[in-house]
Amino acid sequence: MKLEFNLPGKLIAALLLAFVLGGCQVFTETQSRSEVMGTGDLGLIIERASGSVLVINTSRHEVLGRIDGLGDLSHASVVYSRDARYGYVFGRDGGLTKVDLLSQSVVDRVIQSGNSIGGAISQDGRYVAVSNYEPGGVKVFDSQTLELVAEIPATYTSGEGQVGQSKTVGLVDAPGNLFVFSLFEAGEIWILDMSDDSAEVTRFEAGESPYDALITPDGRYYIAGLFGEDGLSLLDLWNPAQGVTEILPGYGKGEQKLPVYKMPHLEGWAIADGRAFVPAVGHHQVLVADMNDWSLVDRIPVQGQPVFVMASPDNRQIWVSFAHPNNDVVQVIDSQTRDIVRTLEPGSAVLHMEFTPRGEEVWVSARDSNRVTVYNTRTLEPVATINAEKPSGIFFTSRAHALGL
């Protein structure tokens, strides 16, 4: 190849300069859009009113960028791919959005139902499952492509003999590539086995109207809260043949029945030192249960109806958030003495808390103050604040490595 240039030197020089500078700029921009960086200290903050999420860095207390266009995020949650690069955001409107934390952009998005309530990612990271209210049931997607892999309609026959699809709640992943979820109308707990292509379902009778559930951090006990009766349904996944048993028989007894959306979150239970710290229903108390026999061993008075009761990663502190109208404070309980050691005021309408993976800090969202406050867990003093539009849920990428999150 022979190249001939007959342009005047100055023009060439200008072109050269423009090209090199321009080229570098474009390159730099592309690079900053998909930056080379570790993903272990990243996370997402849901901005519930604007359908957006913030990508944040927990080491630098920084916002890396905002991702828009995620639909109705009024009750949104997130799980992560096993490389901790992609977040799967479950929106209220049935939207399942895969976002890339490195490029801070939407990779893929499907509207998979009319109304959904959360999801989970399988132990091996291959499947993302979504729990639906409308039309009910569970859908399972390929985590790479978001192609539909399995559909579990969750049909049941009502007392009047009518067949319908049940709302599903409390969907979690469990060891052995299982998903476990509860059927609100059917009063059942189902195990979906995704360890091979058969997508086999095993059904268990549970209590009446399960509204939410949790799985213990080791993936052994699945516990569903019941709207229709007092007490909780427990399934021991190490011994499923024993079926569902009832625990904490008085649990759910309040002064009056709460509407289902005011019931405390069960993901918010704290498991520390062989004890479960549990939000009371309709009482200003945190309940303490012995996990060996599930007996109630203590009631800790707090300043409002608890919503989230979360243990720090070292189990040394229990952080409690509250329901409206007492939701402008967070209380910190010493898990050993069970005393309240501090009452913090992170802002107006505190919605969620997330500990950094090794627990040196905790991020707290205050929706109506449009900010997230970062506290040092040792000093209990604020160390940073992050501006966010009506922030709700906070989800760090370390969840990629935890069972049941």
Next chain:
Amino acid sequence: MKLEFNLPGKLIAALLLAFVLGGCQVFTETQSRSEVMGTGDLGLIIERASGSVLVINTSRHEVLGRIDGLGDLSHASVVYSRDARYGYVFGRDGGLTKVDLLSQSVVDRVIQSGNSIGGAISQDGRYVAVSNYEPGGVKVFDSQTLELVAEIPATYTSGEGQVGQSKTVGLVDAPGNLFVFSLFEAGEIWILDMSDDSAEVTRFEAGESPYDALITPDGRYYIAGLFGEDGLSLLDLWNPAQGVTEILPGYGKGEQKLPVYKMPHLEGWAIADGRAFVPAVGHHQVLVADMNDWSLVDRIPVQGQPVFVMASPDNRQIWVSFAHPNNDVVQVIDSQTRDIVRTLEPGSAVLHMEFTPRGEEVWVSARDSNRVTVYNTRTLEPVATINAEKPSGIFFTSRAHALGL
């Protein structure tokens, strides 16, 4: 600024071409060397004989690259930065090497002592501490720059009144930005507080000649193995004023005293379901202790002297590796029935095992077979093998998020 070019057009064109192509090539190369990818599913495999490490991807069962020049890795271990991008490799020759998993290269390297035995990273990720045999003591470095931040000589006065530096062992991080370690000659356990600049040390009398230690996953109990006596030293970090207590009083009793380098690793203890699964010393047994009162509740016969006894992340299985000459197999124990459910043959001279963070697979290194075998923990069948030169330790980036690892 005015630019003047008086070079002939052809020369300029050639320069332009060279610059642009060259520039782009360099840029591309740099970019492919530092790939844009998540770091949640990466890890390092120590190649002990060649002073190198392999960077691996656990999702694809792939080697991404080899990093050379790390010195004597005959007893090496790794901790990770909180962004899960950088590994800190502790070599036997006192070398502390910071490697970048994204560019697969050495970022920085210091020879900080004559002989070291491992290290830890602080809860907040700011400090890397190294445990030294020669000249003894602990050194603390800035994790960004590897600049020396604090030096703890670990001096003690011997029975003959001579002052010396003690070898330090069992160095771990603990909540509150603490480091905890044991002094072999001094028979003490020290807490180093790195929560402020004072680097304050608190000393505790322990048993005779601690040779290794562990901290429980919640960072509460520090347990040191003793070479000089039977039993173990326990420090409850929630109640340090109670001092060190002795647990498992018969522990260490074998048919004969083992040399210290043949004593089982204490990091290899499994904590599952309120029970500690512990390698017996000088016996072909795994001991089971109740963590409430540290009483011995069972002895599980196995095929050799156990070295590593590790619980799967769901606590459902206990995997056991063995000392020479019975070190070509791994045994898998059901943690509930305490039966051996499978005896696997991953190759010759099995040295280490590492579970993927959510436990669907486990990687096992066989030094003399020059390979690492990946097993599915559900089927207990091999799913992949990785070629490696005399592989020993395997360390996944999810350790960035765990206390005491």
